[in-house]
Amino acid sequence: MVVTKPQIVRWLEKVAAVLDENKEYLTQLDSAIGDADHGINMSRGFGKVMEKLPGVADKDIGNILKTTGMTLISSVGGASGPLYGTFFMRSGMAMAAKEELSDQDLYQLLKAGVDGIVQRGRAQPGDKTMYDAWLPALEAMKNKLEDGADLLAALKTAVAAAEQGMKNTIPMQAKKGRASYLGERSIGHQDPGATSSYLILNALLETLQEQ
Amino acid sequence: MVVTKPQIVRWLEKVAAVLDENKEYLTQLDSAIGDADHGINMSRGFGKVMEKLPGVADKDIGNILKTTGMTLISSVGGASGPLYGTFFMRSGMAMAAKEELSDQDLYQLLKAGVDGIVQRGRAQPGDKTMYDAWLPALEAMKNKLEDGADLLAALKTAVAAAEQGMKNTIPMQAKKGRASYLGERSIGHQDPGATSSYLILNALLETLQEQ
Amino acid sequence: MKKLINAVEDVVREQLEGMALAHPDLLKVHFDPNFVYRADAPVKGKVALVSGGGSGHEPMHGGFVGMGMLDAACPGEVFTSPTPDQMYEAAKTVNSGEGVLFIVKNYTGDVLNFETAAELAHADGIAVQSILIDDDVAVKDSLYTAGRRGVGTTVLAEKIVGGAAEAGYSLKQCADLCRKVNQYGRSMGMALTSCTVPAAGKPTFELGEDEMEIGIGIHGEPGRTRMKLKTADEITEILALGIIEDGPYTRTVREWDNEKGEWVDVELTDEPFKPGDQVIAFVNSMGGTPVSELYAVYRKLAQICEAKGLTIVRNLIGPYITSLEMQGCSITLLKTDEEILRFWDAPVKTPGLRWGI
Amino acid sequence: MKKLINAVEDVVREQLEGMALAHPDLLKVHFDPNFVYRADAPVKGKVALVSGGGSGHEPMHGGFVGMGMLDAACPGEVFTSPTPDQMYEAAKTVNSGEGVLFIVKNYTGDVLNFETAAELAHADGIAVQSILIDDDVAVKDSLYTAGRRGVGTTVLAEKIVGGAAEAGYSLKQCADLCRKVNQYGRSMGMALTSCTVPAAGKPTFELGEDEMEIGIGIHGEPGRTRMKLKTADEITEILALGIIEDGPYTRTVREWDNEKGEWVDVELTDEPFKPGDQVIAFVNSMGGTPVSELYAVYRKLAQICEAKGLTIVRNLIGPYITSLEMQGCSITLLKTDEEILRFWDAPVKTPGLRWGI
Numbered sequence A, B: 001m002v003v004t005k006p007q008i009v010r011w012l013e014k015v016a017a018v019l020d021e022n023k024e025y026l027t028q029l030d031s032a033i034g035d036a037d038h039g040i041n042m043s044r045g046f047g048k049v050m051e052k053l054p055g056v057a058d059k060d061i062g063n064i065l066k067t068t069g070m071t072l073i074s075s076v077g078g079a080s081g082p083l084y085g086t087f088f089m090r091s092g093m094a095m096a097a098k099e100e101l102s103d104q105d106l107y108q109l110l111k112a113g114v115d116g117i118v119q120r121g122r123a124q125p126g127d128k129t130m131y132d133a134w135l136p137a138l139e140a141m142k143n144k145l146e147d148g149a150d151l152l153a154a155l156k157t158a159v160a161a162a163e164q165g166m167k168n169t170i171p172m173q174a175k176k177g178r179a180s181y182l183g184e185r186s187i188g189h190q191d192p193g194a195t196s197s198y199l200i201l202n203a204l205l206e207t208l209q210e211q
Numbered sequence C, D: 001m002k003k004l005i006n007a008v009e010d011v012v013r014e015q016l017e018g019m020a021l022a023h024p025d026l027l028k029v030h031f032d033p034n035f036v037y038r039a040d041a042p043v044k045g046k047v048a049l050v051s052g053g054g055s056g057h058e059p060m061h062g063g064f065v066g067m068g069m070l071d072a073a074c075p076g077e078v079f080t081s082p083t084p085d086q087m088y089e090a091a092k093t094v095n096s097g098e099g100v101l102f103i104v105k106n107y108t109g110d111v112l113n114f115e116t117a118a119e120l121a122h123a124d125g126i127a128v129q130s131i132l133i134d135d136d137v138a139v140k141d142s143l144y145t146a147g148r149r150g151v152g153t154t155v156l157a158e159k160i161v162g163g164a165a166e167a168g169y170s171l172k173q174c175a176d177l178c179r180k181v182n183q184y185g186r187s188m189g190m191a192l193t194s195c196t197v198p199a200a201g202k203p204t205f206e207l208g209e210d211e212m213e214i215g216i217g218i219h220g221e222p223g224r225t226r227m228k229l230k231t232a233d234e235i236t237e238i239l240a241l242g243i244i245e246d247g248p249y250t251r252t253v254r255e256w257d258n259e260k261g262e263w264v265d266v267e268l269t270d271e272p273f274k275p276g277d278q279v280i281a282f283v284n285s286m287g288g289t290p291v292s293e294l295y296a297v298y299r300k301l302a303q304i305c306e307a308k309g310l311t312i313v314r315n316l317i318g319p320y321i322t323s324l325e326m327q328g329c330s331i332t333l334l335k336t337d338e339e340i341l342r343f344w345d346a347p348v349k350t351p352g353l354r355w356g357i
Ligand SMILES: Nc1ncnc2c1ncn2[C@@H]1O[C@H](COP(=O)(O)OP(=O)(O)O)[C@@H](O)[C@H]1O
Pocket: A030, A034, A035, A037, A038, A039, A041, A042, A077, A078, A079, A080, A081, A083, A117, A120, A121, A122, A123, A128, A129, A130, A131, A176, A177, A178, A191, A192, A193, A194, D079, D080, D081, D108, D109, D110
């Protein structure tokens, strides 16, 4: 399967819409173990991305992703701003000059982005962060693709793994970010960043499933 | 009837007890049209009077009343402190050197006190103040005594008039004190100072009714 | 009731003890009767300024004791005027021989208790003058009320007259300047929430989640009107226009005639603001409103003043005359002239206000 | 939600506009990206101090811009770290050629965003150093958390390093002093009530009428423990002993190596307080607690310090690092030496802190 530039743009639009719909929900999650702004942050950031997108929609995919990353960096703030910003900057750098993406490209896009998150935030698996949604998703996707599955099938597995990873954050004790200050009191709550990460990945799947 | 010094002391003790019992009630009234402290003020003041009384109980009645007034002035604060303080200072001056009181003396005691309140506070009848309890009480007492009634009967009428005067403050619009700031919104609430004045006069009646 | 207090009976005393411990270089605290006074009092050759009132308005007045402002402050119980022995003892302590000016907020309790104190001090041979602050335009009428309340202008008057006393003004000059500042100043306040008097233990009034109280005093006493919550801009407009469009205000006040040794009735008329006036703009927090929100109010206030032809030449923004933990704000505008501005800018060193030193 | 605000999207911008209108003599405000900077920036020959963080903690940081303190402050959305372009543009604006010190509170968001800004500024040839403030003893562990949060010591560091920069300290000297102040300072806070983030519209957390939160941060994030409401004395004891009895604290922080142009990991150990130490005692309101209650806390704190052999040589009491309208307080103790005390006493002229000038 070939992923086209309009599909990438469509993905970003869907992310903006989905994060806006889930603004209250994400903020709610953040109020339990953080400072009640994650949904507000993400929806503000992708709102800005939507303003910027028309101006770069005719550039290459790498450029579109980098612009997304820079916009997030300069409009989200908080922990998630630099982290998601780095995600898109790095994925953009990995996709430099590309006008369409292969199955492997899409995996590399996500992989480069997640590597960026880890490099900036130094999260370890089990720290109760967005990484706990991304890591199992990447692994699942990689395995599926290696098994010869097609992109949609691989992505479906990845989304399921991200969802499971997101849920798995519930019993974890946070060791990174604001939630870590709560110590044991962070246990029992789903991580907001892992949740937005799942939503972002799921939006990609839904985009590619559209005709 | 002769009013003895121990009766005067007993009156003051009863006032202290009654104001303490009605502390919350008076404060409640003051919270509707004032600043929610009248009960607290009065009970603090008469608490101090109770501390001072033993030291002067063997002095003359004028002296006892003046000590009461000075104690109120230096412990109550607010509007009611100087007003009730002046009441007892003036009644004390009027009863100077007396060891017991005649019917007329008792009337003069109250009259001198109320004159002091008016001189300090410049209240007019109908201003919705403590004066609206005292004025009808004094008038009723004076008339009864002139009609030849005995002290207890005259005082009973006075207490009834004070109670009525107190209730009559409900429909009044305050023109003095803190309640006046409320304008028409002061209508419909009973004046806390008129209420404490009624309680003070009623305590006198109850004292004289005791065997 | 949620407060950082111990037993309710000890609230005022313990707070005063804290002040004494915190600012030994600036002030001392006398207990029984309670008053806060300058560490270096009496200051030779200087008229002494004494103010006071119920507690619960901090930093006013105790936090304004120090160089360039008050010589003594007499705190009553929470929201209850102090008693005359406090002002009398304070006056004796800080009088250097140049006399004592009482700055009194116009509440029946404060007025009556300061009156007695003035009489006592006078009887002791202390030269006394007493000036009322009555600047709250939320109280329209003086014929049918106890007159306008003393609110925000009090803070400005204490600073300005404090500067003048430091500069060597005589008692009469201080009194005249204080009277002028009062006549040049107008204020109005509002509340988003009630406050809770510690001894009462529950909120003085109840306000719905979508209600506010306009024209509130500083004791949690209900204001002029209760209305649906509005935006900062709308609230600022209500307060600012209430002040700027207030007409001439005439009333009779009692002042102590130090020569004759008696009270005299003085009729005063305050003139309204007019285009071209230079003003000090004071945006005050009622205690629970953080300074960030005051800046939103100041923003709109500056726009309104400009539209009305008033030039803001100085400002003061913060919690200076509060009502415990009440949320809300008040605005004070004070017309200035060269004299007022000079003493506003003069150095001041108190726990609550400090500059120039 | 009861606040003096207009539309929730405009809260930060309008408050900044109010600041700009109120203090044109001290500061200017740049919009998009947002930062507050000294009216006279860049100050020739002086190292520039830049701090920043989420809004909602006023007067920190914007209120500390001015002579003797910060050269610029970068306000994020309420409780949300600012973005790198803010710090980058601010650094360019205030850098006089002597370099820029970033003072960063240790929150993942602030750290990550300032890191990017430092990289950007360095790439532009600006000499940058970056010091983390991590003083909140309520966070015990650095291995299992993002490390201690930056709270009250930030205010003291900005004042002290601001004084040093004014006195001609080099960038490295400023950074070293700032690191020392951070290592000498410890804080802990508590909340009586929650605050409400305007954009959220409802309280961040719910506390029962008889509950309080101990070890709270400054963003309404839950604290270490929730417990039944206690007296001011008991609360002060919990906070003060939490600070005074805190053991050595070791952690690794990332600092920017300006020579090498890269991040280096530095291991730091803060030593506990010991009898004989001289300290600055800082009692801070979370925003909704009036200064009167802080004096009750200070009173007990002074007693505890004395009992523990700590001498309070200076104090600061008031709302300086707040959480919107939250009720509660925090205590900071900062060990001092001659250098720290000299720059603490140095003149400062900002909207939020002023003395000596
Ligand atoms: N070091 C980190 N690495 C990866 N993700 C992190 C890290 N720190 C925090 N996060 C993520 O950021 C989310 C919080 O984002 P947000 O609320 O927008 O920022 P803030 O905590 O600054 O308010 C957390 O739920 C977590 O998933």
